[in-house]
Amino acid sequence: MAGFYRLLVRRSINLLIVLFLVLVLTVALLGETMDKILTDNIRQQVIGSLIESKIKFPNAEARQAYMDQQIELQIRNLGLDEPWYSPKRFLNTILKVLMLDLGRSYFFTNDNGSPEVKDIIAERVPLTLLLFTSATVITFIFGLYLGPYLAERYGKTIDKANVFVSMFSSSLPTFWVGMIMIYLFAFIVPIFPARSTPQSSPSDPLYIIDLLYHMALPLITLVILSIAVQSYFVRLFVVNILDEDFIRAKRAIGVPRKKILYSHALRNAAPPLLNSIIIGLAASFGGALLVETVFDWPGIGSLFYQAITVFDVPIIIGLVYVSTMIYIAAVFLTDLAYSAFDPRVKAIS
Amino acid sequence: MTFQTIPSSKSNIIRGFRSSKLGQTGIIILILLVGISIYTVTSVPLTSFRQWNSPSYWVDYPASAAPAWTNLGFFGPTAAVHTILTSESGEVSKQTDRGIYIVSRSFSTNFEYNSYPTDFMIPYSIRYGSIPPVLEINVTRPDGYNFRIYYSALPSNDGVTVSSQLQSVSSRIFSTDQDISKNLRQYTSLFKYFPDNTRPQVMLFSDTQKKEILKGPYTFEVTFYFYDDQDSADEIRVILGGTVYGFLGTDAFRRDLAIGILWGTPVALFIGLTVAVATSFIAMIYGITAGYKGGRVDEVMMRINDFFISLPVLILLILISVRYGLNIFLIVLLLILFGWAGGARLTRSLSLQIKTFQYVEASKMMGESDMKIIFRHVVPQLLPLTFATIAYSVPGAILAEAGLSLLGLSDLAIPTWGRILNEANAASATTLGLWWWIIPPGIMIGLTGLSFALIGYTLEHIYNPRRAR
Numbered sequence: 076m077a078g079f080y081r082l083l084v085r086r087s088i089n090l091l092i093v094l095f096l097v098l099v100l101t102v103a104l105l106g107e108t109m110d111k112i113l114t115d116n117i118r119q120q121v122i123g124s125l126i127e128s129k130i131k132f133p134n135a136e137a138r139q140a141y142m143d144q145q146i147e148l149q150i151r152n153l154g155l156d157e158p159w160y161s162p163k164r165f166l167n168t169i170l171k172v173l174m175l176d177l178g179r180s181y182f183f184t185n186d187n188g189s190p191e192v193k194d195i196i197a198e199r200v201p202l203t204l205l206l207f208t209s210a211t212v213i214t215f216i217f218g219l220y221l222g223p224y225l226a227e228r229y230g231k232t233i234d235k236a237n238v239f240v241s242m243f244s245s246s247l248p249t250f251w252v253g254m255i256m257i258y259l260f261a262f263i264v265p266i267f268p269a270r271s272t273p274q275s276s277p278s279d280p281l282y283i284i285d286l287l288y289h290m291a292l293p294l295i296t297l298v299i300l301s302i303a304v305q306s307y308f309v310r311l312f313v314v315n316i317l318d319e320d321f322i323r324a325k326r327a328i329g330v331p332r333k334k335i336l337y338s339h340a341l342r343n344a345a346p347p348l349l350n351s352i353i354i355g356l357a358a359s360f361g362g363a364l365l366v367e368t369v370f371d372w373p374g375i376g377s378l379f380y381q382a383i384t385v386f387d388v389p390i391i392i393g394l395v396y397v398s399t400m401i402y403i404a405a406v407f408l409t410d411l412a413y414s415a416f417d418p419r420v421k422a423i424s
Numbered sequence: 425m426t427f428q429t430i431p432s433s434k435s436n437i438i439r440g441f442r443s444s445k446l447g448q449t450g451i452i453i454l455i456l457l458v459g460i461s462i463y464t465v466t467s468v469p470l471t472s473f474r475q476w477n478s479p480s481y482w483v484d485y486p487a488s489a490a491p492a493w494t495n496l497g498f499f500g501p502t503a504a505v506h507t508i509l510t511s512e513s514g515e516v517s518k519q520t521d522r523g524i525y526i527v528s529r530s531f532s533t534n535f536e537y538n539s540y541p542t543d544f545m546i547p548y549s550i551r552y553g554s555i556p557p558v559l560e561i562n563v564t565r566p567d568g569y570n571f572r573i574y575y576s577a578l579p580s581n582d583g584v585t586v587s588s589q590l591q592s593v594s595s596r597i598f599s600t601d602q603d604i605s606k607n608l609r610q611y612t613s614l615f616k617y618f619p620d621n622t623r624p625q626v627m628l629f630s631d632t633q634k635k636e637i638l639k640g641p642y643t644f645e646v647t648f649y650f651y652d653d654q655d656s657a658d659e660i661r662v663i664l665g666g667t668v669y670g671f672l673g674t675d676a677f678r679r680d681l682a683i684g685i686l687w688g689t690p691v692a693l694f695i696g697l698t699v700a701v702a703t704s705f706i707a708m709i710y711g712i713t714a715g716y717k718g719g720r721v722d723e724v725m726m727r728i729n730d731f732f733i734s735l736p737v738l739i740l741l742i743l744i745s746v747r748y749g750l751n752i753f754l755i756v757l758l759l760i761l762f763g764w765a766g767g768a769r770l771t772r773s774l775s776l777q778i779k780t781f782q783y784v785e786a787s788k789m790m791g792e793s794d795m796k797i798i799f800r801h802v803v804p805q806l807l808p809l810t811f812a813t814i815a816y817s818v819p820g821a822i823l824a825e826a827g828l829s830l831l832g833l834s835d836l837a838i839p840t841w842g843r844i845l846n847e848a849n850a851a852s853a854t855t856l857g858l859w860w861w862i863i864p865p866g867i868m869i870g871l872t873g874l875s876f877a878l879i880g881y882t883l884e885h886i887y888n889p890r891r892a893r
Contacts, residue, residue: 093734104747239446246819246873248826251845251866257854258862269855361738365827369849380831383746395743402736
């Protein structure tokens with residue numbers, strides 16, 4: 076087991092480096108803009124409080140001088156007088172991003188009206204996770220059933236058709252299929268809503284049903300696009316395993332066909348299968364984010380799109396961080412499962 | 425994974441494709457796409473590519489018009505096709521009559537539709553000096569009647585006092601022009617019923633006996649009377665408004681979608697192929713180096729590789745494009761930078777095996793340099809697989825560009841399939857039912873990806889049957 080732990084540690088270090096470098100890149104690219112926004116905020120705050128306080132000034136110059144002094148003071152207090160790339164500030168900003176302490180959004184609020192970046196993102200993350208994980212799990216289950224079924228019919232018409240379909244569907248943009256689904260099932264046959272944002276508020280007792288109803292179309296889109304691909308991969312690895320001698324031996328001693336297919340072959344195909352999932356995960360997560368945009372599913376993907384459109388920098392930084400986290404967690408979990416399944420990893424110890 | 429030495433001969437490839445229907449399909453689609461690209465680059469005017477974003481270039485086209493073939497019903501075409509008659513299709517005649525210079529162009533069209541044109545307009549660009557010319561528009565109908573729908577002096581050029589001081593004027597006469605309906609009133613007596621002269625497009629195209637459409641050839645004759653021999657008419661067009669247009673229709677910004685789809689083809693092939701070729705060769709060299717050198721070098725190189733594999737590519741692309749904006753070359757560069765890692769892992773594992781082949785070990789013992797061994801023995805072994813990797817990587821690159829476009833982060837100067845979809849999505853084409861705006865770009869992306877995926881599958885099936893079956 077020592078090998079397993081060593082691999083685990085190595086992978087987590089790698090992923091932490093990825094996270095750290097993405098953060099560094101974020102701050103390096105958007106730090107300057109962020110500073111400008113903060114300084115603007117201070118200026119507005121000072122002007123606002125000056126109007127409220129009703130302090131009398133002898134002339135306009137004195138008023139201006141007082142204002143400048145106040146702004147200068149605030150800027151120094153927040154450390155904004157140093158450039159964003161000074162080591163102290165750089166580290167500070169990264170820590171702030173880690174804590175999602177990114178101040179207020181310019182354009183967005185959460186359901187309760189809070190403009191804090193942290194609140195807005197926190198509200199949306201569960202919805203993205205719900206859509207993404209349910210799509211992944213459903214596809215995986217379908218793949219596990221269809222894969223061995225096709226492996227048994229290797230080379231037959233249905234199998235060849237699946238190869239073709241899986242190639243075509245993996246070449247199609249996920250979001251485009253989403254648009255077609257909206258056109259078909261919200262415009263031609265209006266059985267699903269075109270916008271996937273639920274109408275009822277989260278406090279409503281029927282909210283969950285409403286939410287699931289609105290999730291149906293994006294979920295179906297994600298699932299139908301990857302079923303063929305997933306089945307193809309499962310079938311590929313199962314077919315390769317079926318060639319092995321130990322399967323022939325099992326057949327010879329009379330183990331039932333179904334059991335060989337769904338138990339022995341499938342279990343032995345698990346490591347390469349999980350490996351293919353890791354590689355596919357990146358693409359499907361990106362695809363899920365884009366599908367949210369098309370359906371207006373209120374997760375982080377559609378927020379990304381809206382924030383880019385109005386250039387809401389605090390939100391963009393927060394989203395880059397959070398989606399990288401989700402991505403890394405997904406990669407790590409599949410890695411974990413892969414290592415647990417692969418006998419070679421255990422054999423290292 | 426096992427890996428045997430396979431003679432990488434051309435006949436092997438040809439035999440492989442001959443026996444594979446999937447591979448043949450891929451090749452046929454690819455030939456089709458290359459054909460479209462060549463046709464586009466050589467035959468479609470380059471201005472339509474450059475002016476894709478300029479609304480003034482597309483002002484003559486209809487907005488959100490369905491493809492023309494949609495109206496081919498059982499009883500012939502039902503909706504009026506948007507018709508643009510340009511100078512090339514018009515006949516030109518020039519003559520001089522007692523100091524007046526007459527430039528006349530006539531435009532003929534066969535009107536065979538079951539609904540009236542939505543409107544019509546006559547755009548023109550002319551040059552004249554201090555004395556404004558007179559414009560006359562005559563329409564000859566299939567029943568032989570000739571309607572003079574416009575006969576007026578154009579507005580004078582402000583501030584021009586000398587006749588030799590020419591000024592260019594581009595304007596257009598609309599069917600809603602009051603002069604037209606006023607002129608049409610004098611023809612009401614020709615009709616057996618009372619025609620609606622406030623809707624010239626209806627009255628002009630109506631039968632005089634019954635209240636229905638008069639089908640047949642119509643001729644628009646546009647004549648300018650100039651008072652100076654230096655004055656000239658540069659361009660005159662006649663546009664009959666319709667609700668359907670072209671092979672693929674138009675979008676809400678009046679752009680001809682067929683042009684956008686055509687230009688998207690070479691762009692997509694460029695993005696896909698450049699990224700695929702570059703990433704695959706980087707992956708091959710990187711993987712071979714790591715696998716062949718082994719030891720500490722391999723360890724370090726594979727850690728770097730692990731890092732690149734775990735990068736969230738889409739998020740990074742979003743981040744960089746938000747800050748800098750993107751042009752097509754930067755997109756390609758970034759896709760290469762983030763795309764080579766997966767292939768490198770595979771090449772490494774294969775080159776580890778090749779290293780143990782006897783002839784490689786033999787040449788090592790004979791004292792050949794590492795470089796020589798790599799390029800003479802290892803690379804040729806991996807080249808076929810690299811071709812398969814190239815084909816496999818094309819769809820991903822095209823999809824990545826399309827995804828960025830959907831977020832509005834694409835090269836704004838270029839029509840790509842992804843951008844057309846982005847604009848369709850932003851204009852909610854789905855809920856407005858503008859299917860011709862949505863379906864073709866996605867089909868094209870899918871077909872391009874499919875073609876390369878099928879070719880890659882066939883190539884891999886030839887060289888590595890265990891991975892593609």
